[in-house]
Structures are given as structure tokens and as C-alpha cells.
Amino acid sequence: MDELPIRSGDDVVRVRQSVRVAAADNGLSLVDQTKLVTAASELARNTLVHGGGGVARVEVVKSANGRNGVKLYFTDEGPGIADLDLALTDGWSTGAGLGLGLSGARRLVDEFELTSLPGAGTSVVVVKWSR
Amino acid sequence: MRLQEDLADELSATGARGVIIDITAVEIVDSFIGRMLTTIGSVSRLFDAETVIVGMRPAVAITLTELGLSLNGVRTAMNAEKGLEILNGRS
Numbered sequence: 041m042d043e044l045p046i047r048s049g050d051d052v053v054r055v056r057q058s059v060r061v062a063a064a065d066n067g068l069s070l071v072d073q074t075k076l077v078t079a080a081s082e083l084a085r086n087t088l089v090h091g092g093g094g095v096a097r098v099e100v101v102k103s104a105n106g107r108n109g110v111k112l113y114f115t116d117e118g119p120g121i122a123d124l125d126l127a128l129t130d131g132w133s134t135g136a137g138l139g140l141g142l143s144g145a146r147r148l149v150d151e152f153e154l155t156s157l158p159g160a161g162t163s164v165v166v167v168k169w170s171r
Numbered sequence: 172m173r174l175q176e177d178l179a180d181e182l183s184a185t186g187a188r189g190v191i192i193d194i195t196a197v198e199i200v201d202s203f204i205g206r207m208l209t210t211i212g213s214v215s216r217l218f219d220a221e222t223v224i225v226g227m228r229p230a231v232a233i234t235l236t237e238l239g240l241s242l243n244g245v246r247t248a249m250n251a252e253k254g255l256e257i258l259n260g261r262s
Contacts, residue, residue, distance in 0.1 A: 056199070074199055074230035078238060081201040130239055141202055144238035 042098045046087045046114075055084040055096045059112060062098050066108040067170040076110060076168040079145040083114045083164050086141050091116025091162055101167065109150075109169040117161040124154055174207075175214055182218035189258035190215045191251055195226030205240045212245035221246065223254040 042058050045051055059080040063073040080096070087094040094116030101109045121127045130143045142164075146152040151167035178190065192211065194200070200208070212222040222245045227235075235242075248254040 060198070071230045071233050074228075074234045075237065078199045078201050078234045081199060081203070082238075085201070085203055144202065144240070147237050147239070148234065 044096045044098070045093075046084050046096055046116075047093045049088070052081060052084045052088060055098075056081050058096075058098050059110065062100060062110045063168070066100055066110055068108075068110065068168060069171065072168055072171070075148040076112075076166075079148040079166060079168075080112055082141040082145040083112070083166070086164075087114045087116045087118075087162075091118030094118070094161075103169060107169050107171075109167050111165065111167045114164045115161065116163075120158040120160050120162055121154075121156040122158050124156060127156075128154070175211060178211060179214055179218070182215060182220055187218075188220050189255075190220050190222045191254045191258070192222065192224045193226045193251055194224055194231075195228070197231065198228070200227075200231050200235055200240070202238065202240055205235070205242060209242055209244055212242070216244065221258060223248050223257050225249065225251050225254040 044055050044058060046055060056077050060073060060077050063076050068076065084096055087096070094114065097113040099111040099113070101111045103109060128143050128146065142154070145166070149166040149168050153165045156162040181187065190211070192208065197204070208224060215222045224242065224245050224247045227247060246257055248257055
């Protein structure tokens with residue numbers, strides 16, 4: 041399992057590269073690799089911009105029926121998200137962004153779990169399975 | 172962004188009417204890169220130039236659609252040749 045710091049834009053690039061390698065090595069199709077890497081890019085940038093930096097973890101997982109998958113964790117100790125439903129709404133943004141980061145990333149993966157408490161940081165866990 | 176400044180300088184200096192951005196080598200377009208592309212389109216329009224993005228990989232196109240990103244204000248074409256056709260068709 042790789043644990044990667046997210047402290048700069050360069051770190052976001054390294055997270056993308058690491059996710060790409062894990063996805064390719066575990067039998068995800070090119071389209072699924074691209075979806076997962078794109079989701080990782082959105083989430084890593086959220087960690088950096090909204091969470092004030094944090095950590096990404098890349099894990100290889102196997103489902104009960106034997107399918108390979110890649111599981112990603114993004115955690116920060118930033119201000120957290122007050123209204124999770126609102127944060128997952130298309131077009132809603134606190135910053136200068138397009139408001140597609142979280143909602144868009146959720147559409148690109150098979151499993152998506154967002155946990156956050158105001159003042160206690162944010163954690164996003166996603167999984168993409170091979171087909 | 173360095174690219175946007177260089178582009179604005181170049182458009183101002185040359186009076187170019189079109190901008191082609193080839194993203195053949197780009198493996199992913201997330202909302203950050205998407206916003207950069209639409210900003211380039213907006214800047215170019217201020218100089219009366221149209222922007223055409225060419226060479227988007229199929230996997231990138233599928234992902235962009237699912238992400239919900241529409242590249243407002245820029246055209247897209249299969250390749251540089253088709254992009255030039257679009258720009259030359261402008262009166």
C-alpha cells in the first residue's frame with residue numbers, strides 16, 4: 041500500500057501516477073483507469089485546496105467474487121464539510137471551482153464514501169472494480 | 172498560468188483568428204484542466220479568435236462526459252487538420 045502526502049500540485053501529479061500504475065496493474069480497462077485517475081485528481085486537489093493538504097493511500101483489493109479493484113483513501117484534517125449533501129450537489133462550490141469535484145468523482149467510481157465533521161477534517165474512500 | 176499569458180501576448184502581437192490546442196498527449200482532463208481550457212477559450216475570444224481543442228483521447232472524452240464537464244466556449248475536433256477546417260470555415 042502506498043501512502044502519499046498531498047502538500048502541493050506536484051503531489052497531486054504523483055498521486056495520479058501512482059493510481060494509474062495500480063489501476064493498470066490490476067486489470068482495469070483503459071477507460072476505467074482514466075475514470076479512476078480523473079476521480080483521484082479531483083479528490084487529491086480537494087484535499088489540497090479545501091483540506092489544507094493531507095494524505096492519499098492507494099490499496100489493491102479483491103471482491104468476494106474474486107474481482108480486482110483499486111481502493112483510494114483521501115484524508116485531511118482541514119475545516120471539514122458542514123453540509124455533505126450540498127457538497128455533493130453538481131455546481132455547488134465554495135471556491136473558484138466548477139463545483140464538479142466531489143459529485144463528478146462520485147460518478148466516476150463504483151463505491152464512494154464521504155465522511156466529514158466540521159472542524160475534524162474530511163475523508164473520502166473510493167473503489168473502482170475491474171470488469 | 173504561463174500558457175494563458177503567452178497566448179494573450181501572441182494573439183495581441185499577431186492578430187491570429189484561431190487557436191488550436193492539441194491534447195493528444197493528455198491522459199486525463201479533470202475539472203482543473205477543463206477550467207484552464209475554457210479560460211483559454213475566453214481569453215482568445217477577447218482577441219476575436221476561436222479556440223479548437225483537438226486530439227482528445229476516447230477514454231478522456233467518456234470520462235469528461237461522466238464527470239459532467241462541458242467545455243463551454245471552445246470547439247472540439249478530431250485532429251489538427253479538422254480543427255483547421257473549422258477555423259478556415261469562419262468568415
